[in-house]
Every structure is written in structure tokens, then in C-alpha cells.
Amino acid sequence: xxxxxxxxxxxxxxxxxxxxxxxxxxxxxxxxxxxxxxxxxxxxxxxxxxxxxxxxxxxxxxxxxxxxxxxxxxxxxxxxxxxxxxxxxxxxxxxxxxxxxxxxxxxxx
Numbered sequence: 001x002x003x004x005x006x007x008x009x010x011x012x013x014x015x016x017x018x019x020x021x022x023x024x025x026x027x028x029x030x031x032x033x034x035x036x037x038x039x040x041x042x043x044x045x046x047x048x049x050x051x052x053x054x055x056x057x058x059x060x061x062x063x064x065x066x067x068x069x070x071x072x073x074x075x076x077x078x079x080x081x082x083x084x085x086x087x088x089x090x091x092x093x094x095x096x097x098x099x100x101x102x103x104x105x106x107x108x109x
Contacts, residue, residue, distance in 0.1 A: 001072040007079070010034075022046060029055040035086050037075070044091050048106040056086040056104070061095045 002009035012018055012025055022042045029036040030052070036043055039060040047057065060071060074094060082092050082101065089104035 001068070002075060005076055026055065044102075044106070047091070047104060051105045053089040053104040056090050056092070058086070058092045058094065061093055063096060 012020065015028070017025055017028070022040065023046060026036065026043055026046055028034075033055070035056045035058060037058045037060075039062075041059065041061070043057050044059060046052075058075070060066065066074070078092070078094070078099060079086075082090075082099070085101045085103075086092065091102040091104065091106070093100040093102065
């Protein structure tokens, strides 16, 4: 869906990485200069432990499950607002009623 509105997006499944370790996915995102989108908080923890300043991560944190369509609409609307943050290394946390930006590296906070 993100490709349909001009973003260069790829799913880990398309790369044959559906069952890959989080550290491997993070390394591939960093090497290919991509923003990682996930609901898995392990990615933020890995970035914090490493003191890394990339890749940027968009983290969905919700109590209720959102459909792929609902996630797409949120991303489509939010990406233009937070593009600079994501380009410079950040974690964008999307929760039920707010969006937070945490600059990388997390240990420097």
C-alpha cells in the first residue's frame, strides 16, 4: 500500500526474512538505509543497547489491533509530518492517541 502512494516499501517476507532474527532485520534495514515499521519493541531495545543512530523505526504500540488498512492510513498521514525526524535517526512511537518521537541514539537521552 505504501508503494501505491510513492514510498519505496518492501516487506521482510518479500526478502525471504519472515523468520529472521530481529538483529538481522535491523542490520539489513540499516545497510539499505530504510525505515523499519513494526509493532515489535525489540527493535527499539536493540538500538538502545547498541547506542545506534540508525535505522529509524516506526513502532506501532496499541492495545487494540489495527488492520493493515488502518496502519496504512496512519502512515500515509504521518510520514510527511515526521520525514525530517525519520531521515535523521529517530523512533516514531504511534500509540492509541498520540505520536512520540525519540531521537537516536537512545542512550544519549
